Amino acid sequence: MNVHFIAIGGSAMHNLALALQQKGYQVTGSDDEIFEPSKSRLKSKGLLPEAFGWFPEKINSSLDAVVLGMHAKADNPELLKAQELGLKIYSYPEFLYEQSKHKTRVVIGGSHGKTTITSMILHVMNYHEREVDFMVGAQLDGFDVMVKLTEENDFIVLEGDEYLSSPIDRRPKFHLYKPNIALLSGIAWDHINVFPTYENYEEQFSIFVDSIVKGGSITYNAEDEAVTRVVGASANTIRKLPYTTPEYTVEDGETLLETPEGPLPIEVFGAHNLNNLAGAKWICQHMGVDEDDFYEAIATFKGASKRLEKIAESNTSVAYKDFAHSPSKVQATTNAVKQQFENRTLVACLELHTYSSLNADFLKEYKSTLDAADVAVVFYSPHAVEIKKLDVVTKEQIAQAFERDDLLIYTNPDDFKAFLFAQDFKNKSLLLMSSGNYGGLNFDEVKTLIQ
Structure with missing residues (x-):
């Protein structure tokens, strides 16, 4: 071809x-x-x-x-x-469907967690040497590609993105995959340049649930009110299988997952990631991996690239970078790091970088998202706002949106870097959240701060 x-x-x-x-x-x-x-x-x-x-x-x-x-x-x-x-002109998701229409399609959807859940599933399959086709949105340890297509594999695991398919096909990508097995992790308004109202955004997930092949299944996060509402309202003849965050404890910076065989030390942490893990477990079981084998494999999962990625660690301090930019992800990630290292001061830095996050009307969605941080910092570039042809965003608007009097706000990359490098990170955790790089921050230099 x-x-x-x-x-x-x-x-x-x-x-x-x-x-x-x-x-x-x-x-x-x-x-x-x-x-x-x-x-x-x-x-x-x-x-x-x-x-x-x-x-x-x-x-x-x-x-x-x-x-x-x-x-x-x-x-x-x-x-x-x-x-x-x-x-014949295909969008990316259309072509993936064409390549997989004779396979069992497993599609992971949701505003947040889909890359991590997809990565967890692929890690477990790889650990147990089970061959599957896949498409995932992050580079994974042990995988040299992010897309794999074969003639012989029975399953294909697809990360189901809700963004548009192509310039001439304005349907969200995950509407085109027609899953046999689906998961929905959470719904939190995003991509406001495409979905201008929350109702319009939530409707895309209803269409996704209705697109599941009749007789298929939806495994869904029962702790998310919007997800529960969308799944419950669907008249599609599918099995509806809820999951919730499993029991776990944190001891001396280590997360222990409660399993039938006792507490299991795992590499990932935070309620959000543990919730993701529960969803991944059920999908793996649908794909023929039993519970014991799942736990054995997931204990070695270190996380998806750019998702709570540890960049430096010492005896008294740690630094993470994370792709988090939407309000729900920012809150979940900040809470996770604080819970994991509750006796350390958390310095959380967020770059407002995407179209949605730099929209003056959308900013209010960030209310309380950095509350778990002891020191909360927001960086944004007025130049980026200008390039995106958005209305001017002021420091006052940002401070008001986050509702935090001690919020530190930087618009100059040099000033932000000077702040960061003036800190003593002994007994502190550093969290850098951005889909950008704070106007040119060198993350290798940041590693030298953690002694």
Whole structure:
């Protein structure tokens, strides 16, 4: 099969391209810019475009399929040529469904936790040498790719993102997978540039539950009110299987999970991650892994990349970085680190970096999210607000939104760095939450703070 990728350099797109090449397909692609690590990974397999830009001459009738990435625009010259020739054009999720329609599709959805839960499931399967196809949104230890597609594997595990499929397909990705086995971890308003009201956002999850294959199942977080409401309201003829956070204790910075065989030390921590673990356990059991085997494997799971990732540790201090940016994730992550190291001072730093987090109307959703931190810091770039063509956000608006009088707010990267490097981190925990890098912060330098 001959497949061309428009916008091949994206995190998801380049992984799919690599997976198809591994499967024996002929793969080509274009992009106007490609960053690391996509660039090196494509180059190593001979898939890096010879020149950056869009080249309609690459599009011809010999192509069996064109995969269109979200980074491309609706007036992309290659896309227009493909439409003119009447070629089959797929969005990323459409093509994944096409590759997996004869498999048992396991789809993990939710505003938060889906990458971690998907990663946990894949870790357990890998630990027990059970081969499955997959697509996950983070690089995992022990895996050299984020997408794997074969002819022979029975199961495919898909991280079900609610963001849009492509510039010409405005449906959320997870509406297209038609799961046999699904999980829903939580619903908390996000992506307000696409879903302007909470009601509109929640509706996408109702559509997801209704898209499950008849006779399939939804494993859902019964502690999330919105999830319970959405699952309960669905008339789809599926099994509805609730899960809750398991019992656990924290002793001297170590989390012990209660199991039928007694307390089990695990690497991940925090109520949010333990809730994720409970969901992952039930999905693994649906896939044929018994409870004892799950516990044996999950004890060695260290977490998904950029999700509560430990970057430095000493006898008296620790530093984590986390992808958290939406209010629910920020609160869960902050609470988790404080609970794990309750006798240490927690310095929690949040960068407001995404479209939603820099929206003046959305800011109020961050109320109380940093309350567990002893020292709470917010960094944002007025320049980023300008680039995103949003209304100006002031320090006063941020302070008012978080409802915390002692909140420290920085807009200059040098000032933020000066604050950070002036701290004595003895008997402290440092938590850096961002989908960016605080205007150019070097995380390797941050590691030197933890002595």
